[in-house]
Amino acid sequence: MNNNKIHIFEFPSNLGLKKKDIDLEPGVKLLPDWMKINKFHDLISPNRSFTLIPPAYSLDLDQDSGVRNADKIIKYAKDQARLLSDHLDKDCFAIMLGGDCSILIGIALALKEKGDYGLFFLDGHTDYVSPEVSKSKAAAAMELAIITGYGHEKLTNISKLEPYFEQKNVWCVGNREYDSTVVNEILDSEINYIDLKSLRKNGFKSCASQFLKMAKENRLDGFLVHLDVDVLNDDIMPAVDSREKDGLNYSEVNILLSELLSNDKAIGIDITILDPTLDKNGVYTKELVSNLIKVIKKGSSQHRL
Template sequence: MARGTLTVLDAPSNLGLSPPDSGSVPGCYKLPWALRDRGLLGFLNADDAGCVVPPRYNAQWTVGEGDRNAVAMADYSIRLADRLQPLIEQGRRVLVLGGDCSILLGNLLALKRRGRYGLVFLDAHSDFRHPGNADEIRAAAGEDLAIVTGRGDARLVNLEGRGPYVQEADVHVVGVRANDEYLADLTSTAITLTTSQTMAAQGIEPLIDQVLTTVARHTEGFWIHLDLDVVDGAEMFAADCPEPDGPSFARLTQLLAGLFRSPHCIGIDVTIYDPDLDPAGVCAERIVQCLTLALSSD
């Protein structure tokens, strides 16, 4: 059954990132304000569910202690799930404005409380660093796919005893670059993978069909995780680690529209845009246009 009213919930956490410079904090927590200020909610005709306020970012970290801000992140993920779950149960589609990629934990925890759900993972990076393939884990925004599939800091992988939060067979990764450091590890799992190069070589409609087959065939629905650095860095430069050889905003918009119109789509989170790196708001305007075209019901 098709879901109803689009509702926007802010999750402006930057807990999963390392400091960009000594004495500073990652600016992606400003993402919701930048998009709201450009009229996103009005363009989407969306309800406003407010904000899950994150705890203070702590830049201090020591090698070997696990993920930065892990205790605060665990608490925040549970609070985010508590806010998201009732919206889902009301039959709403939800747009969660991050924040960094660690907000995926709370979003999938809310779904895992309800049953088996799939994940579309749109990202230039695999975010698959974990103790099995790296000397150290350090920032959950570079490890979120590993964490939600059960690999990583013990304080994050099994919240409420519900980990892993998604089954590997129900995950489709789209847009990761072919030179990703952990790509070989990812391909050794049951996770389905479409690199940005493969994406560029095929039509959007066939890709939509392939993704839906992965994430909706055996599940009660699916979630979309959008790390905006999946877009080619020439267009999406306001991210902590922009990458070349990615899809355009136009191609991303087509893909999102096709996925979002599926009756099985529960919602989407949007992450990693840093307004500090976009003083003229160029990327913000592109993001608003993309989301408006992809998520509007008109």
């Protein structure tokens, strides 16, 4: 990454989630404000910050695509792409705060319009399933499939740009949901898939180095890091919508992020799924902020343009 300019983009959308019965709607849309309250913005000190309000939340199931809120997600994705296209350039490192993981669709659109980019997808789930397999029919459970061209063209081919990321340029890392019904779909793709067990066996620096080698060999214009905080161990980050046992600790995830963000092809990171209503005292958020600041500052200090 470079530190000429750091921009924060706030995308407080929960359109990609199915709410629990006891909720009015998911609380992840509060993530950007919650990060600000917990000093993330102050510590980053961005050159500029932008906020894009999404359409109103609903549970509408689109009959064409089989995905909830598809039309609203498409509209929001196009709005995101316009905003990002206007303010992303080679001297800018972008920090994009969700919301849920469906914000990745709009980010992917913007990057596809600018060139050929890779994706390091760090997530406790693959999010690579078809609507037929997905139990929730929610876009945040299948956004990796959507952005790599797997699914209904209504979402995979917005503005005739399918696929937004070439599968060979995507690494899905850290999944610990080992159900074969879910995993088999990504195993049939061209995505580089490294689950949590394989990641620990083969090594964190090795994983990051192999991804960076791929980015160089494929002559990519850059790459994005996606961080769904549910990739973290449930003991240190339980404030998520879909909890799983185990997960990465901060020392492990920091090795990955430090290696990736210190590379000059890193153009941004998106951070998703933290639900402030599940962390009312900010205990888990403060620890997250502390670790993110550490790796982002380290990355910017190593690549001054």
